[in-house]
Amino acid sequence: MARRRTKRGAQRTDLSGGFDVVVCGASFAGLAVARELAGAGPTGAGGAPRVLMLDRYEIGERQTSACAAPTSWLEALGLTASVRQTFPDLVVHTPYGSSRYRLPFTFSTFDYATLCGLLDDQNDAVFETAKIEGRDGTTVHTDRGELSAPLVVDALGWRRVLAGPDGGYQPPDAPLSRGLEVHPGGNGDDLEIWFDRSYVPAGYSWSFPAHDELRVGVGSFDPRFHVKDSTVRLADDLDVDAVRYQGNWIPHRLRPAAEDGIFFAGDSAGHCLPLTAEGIRTALYFGIACGRELRAVVEGRSTREAALRRYAAFSASHRRAFESMLLLQRLVPRLPPPVLWQVIRAVGTKRLVDWSFGHYIAIAPPSFAGGGNSNGRPPGAGGQGMRAGLEATPQSG
Numbered sequence: 001m002a003r004r005r006t007k008r009g010a011q012r013t014d015l016s017g018g019f020d021v022v023v024c025g026a027s028f029a030g031l032a033v034a035r036e037l038a039g040a041g042p043t044g045a046g047g048a049p050r051v052l053m054l055d056r057y058e059i060g061e062r063q064t065s066a067c068a069a070p071t072s073w074l075e076a077l078g079l080t081a082s083v084r085q086t087f088p089d090l091v092v093h094t095p096y097g098s099s100r101y102r103l104p105f106t107f108s109t110f111d112y113a114t115l116c117g118l119l120d121d122q123n124d125a126v127f128e129t130a131k132i133e134g135r136d137g138t139t140v141h142t143d144r145g146e147l148s149a150p151l152v153v154d155a156l157g158w159r160r161v162l163a164g165p166d167g168g169y170q171p172p173d174a175p176l177s178r179g180l181e182v183h184p185g186g187n188g189d190d191l192e193i194w195f196d197r198s199y200v201p202a203g204y205s206w207s208f209p210a211h212d213e214l215r216v217g218v219g220s221f222d223p224r225f226h227v228k229d230s231t232v233r234l235a236d237d238l239d240v241d242a243v244r245y246q247g248n249w250i251p252h253r254l255r256p257a258a259e260d261g262i263f264f265a266g267d268s269a270g271h272c273l274p275l276t277a278e279g280i281r282t283a284l285y286f287g288i289a290c291g292r293e294l295r296a297v298v299e300g301r302s303t304r305e306a307a308l309r310r311y312a313a314f315s316a317s318h319r320r321a322f323e324s325m326l327l328l329q330r331l332v333p334r335l336p337p338p339v340l341w342q343v344i345r346a347v348g349t350k351r352l353v354d355w356s357f358g359h360y361i362a363i364a365p366p367s368f369a370g371g372g373n374s375n376g377r378p379p380g381a382g383g384q385g386m387r388a389g390l391e392a393t394p395q396s397g
C-alpha cells in the first residue's frame with residue numbers, strides 16, 4: 001500500500017527551510033514519533049507545529065525485516081489490518097530435538113507496506129522523499145536542500161546517519177549482528193527458529209510464515225560471519241526457493257538516545273533487543289516515547305533541553321534489560337549443543353515460558369502505546385490523551 005511514488009527529476013523540488021520538527025526516517029521508529037505529534041499545538045508562535053518527515057524511499061516501499069511482532073502491539077496501535085498470520089506457539093529446533101513453547105502472548109507476521117500505511121494515517125506530518133546526508137548542528141543536509149529545526153530525530157536505522165563525527169558505525173568492527181532472509185511463496189503453521197551451528201555458529205535461523213509467503217533467514221551475532229550460504233542452505237532444506245532477498249545489519253548494543261542536540265530512536269539508538277534481534281516493538285516503543293517528549297516541547301510544556309535529557313534517561317533506564325539480553329546472546333553460542341538442548345527443553349515448561357516471556361514483553365510493553373496517540377482520537381484515526389507519560393512507564397530490569 002505504498003501510496004505515493006518516490007519523487008524523481010523535476011518533482012524533487014528544493015525543500016530548504018525551517019521547521020519545528022524534522023523526523024528523519026519513516027519506518028517503525030519515525031512513524032511512531034510522527035504519530036505522537038499528530039494534532040499537536042499550538043506552538044509558542046500560535047500555529048500548528050510544522051513537522052516534516054523524510055525518507056529516501058516512499059513509506060512502506062522497502063521492507064526492513066521479517067515483520068513478526070507481538071500481536072498486542074499491533075492491536076494497541078490499530079494496525080491489525082496488516083496482520084498476515086498469528087501464532088500462539090514458538091517452535092525451537094536444535095540438532096538434538098525440538099521444543100514447542102506455548103507463549104503467554106501471540107506473535108503475528110504482517111505486511112510491511114500495509115502496516116506503514118496504517119501507521120502513517122495516524123500522523124499529520126508532511127512527508128517528502130529525500131536522501132539524508134548529514135548535518136551541522138540541527139541543520140540537516142539532504143539531496144533536496146538544507147532543513148533546520150530545533151527538534152531533529154534520527155530514525156534512520158543502524159547507520160545513525162546524524163551522529164556526531166565519531167558516532168558512525170562501520171561494520172564489521174561495530175557491535176552489529178547481520179541478518180539475511182528470503183521470501184519464497186509458501187505456507188506453514190508455526191513460527192520456527194533453529195539453534196543449529198551448522199547454519200550459524202553464533203546466532204539463529206528462522207522460518208516465519210506470512211499466509212502465502214515464508215520469511216526464511218539466518219542471523220549471526222558475529223558480524224564477520226557471512227550468512228548468505230547458510231540462508232540458501234536453510235531454504236533448500238525447507239524445500240523453498242531462495243528468492244527475494246532482504247538483509248541488513250542489526251545493532252545489538254544500546255547507544256545514547258540523545259546526543260549533540262539530536263534525538264535517536266529505533267535501530268539508530270541500538271533499540272533492537274540482543275539475542276532475539278526483535279527491533280520493531282522497541283522501535284515503536286522508543287519512537288512513541290520520543291514523540292511524547294517532542295510534543296511537550298512544541299506545545300510549550302517542556303524545553304528542548306529537558307526533552308533531550310528526559311528521553312535519554314528514559315532510554316538508558318532500559319540498559320539493564322538490554323545488557324541481560326546481550327549476556328544471553330554471548331552465552332548461548334558458548335554452551336555445548338547438548339547442554340543448550342537441555343536448557344531449551346527445560347525452559348519449555350509452561351511456568352518458565354510464562355515467566356521468561358512475561359519479563360521479555362515487559363521490556364517494552366504494549367500498554368505503553370496507550371491505545372492511541374496523544375491527540376484524543378482512537379488508534380487508526382489519531383489517539384487518546386497523553387496517557388502513558390514517560391514516568392508512568394514500567395522500568396525494565
Ligand SMILES: Cc1cc2nc3c(=O)[nH]c(=O)nc-3n(C[C@H](O)[C@H](O)[C@H](O)COP(=O)(O)OP(=O)(O)OC[C@H]3O[C@@H](n4cnc5c(N)ncnc54)[C@H](O)[C@@H]3O)c2cc1C
Pocket residue numbers: 024025026027028029030054055056057062064065066067068069130131132133155156157158159161178179180181217246247248249250265266267268272277278279280281283
Ligand atoms: C533480516 C532481518 C529480519 C528481521 N526480522 C525482524 C522481525 O521479524 N521482528 C522484529 O521485531 N525485528 C526484526 N528485525 C529487526 C528490525 O528490522 C529493526 O530493528 C527495525 O526495522 C528497526 O526499525 P527502525 O525504524 O529503527 O529502522 P528501519 O526499519 O531500518 O528504518 C530506517 C528508515 O530510514 C531510511 N533511511 C536510512 N538511511 C537513510 C538516508 N540516508 N536518507 C533517507 N532515509 C534513510 C530507510 O529507508 C528506512 O525507511 C529484522 C532485521 C533483519 C535485518
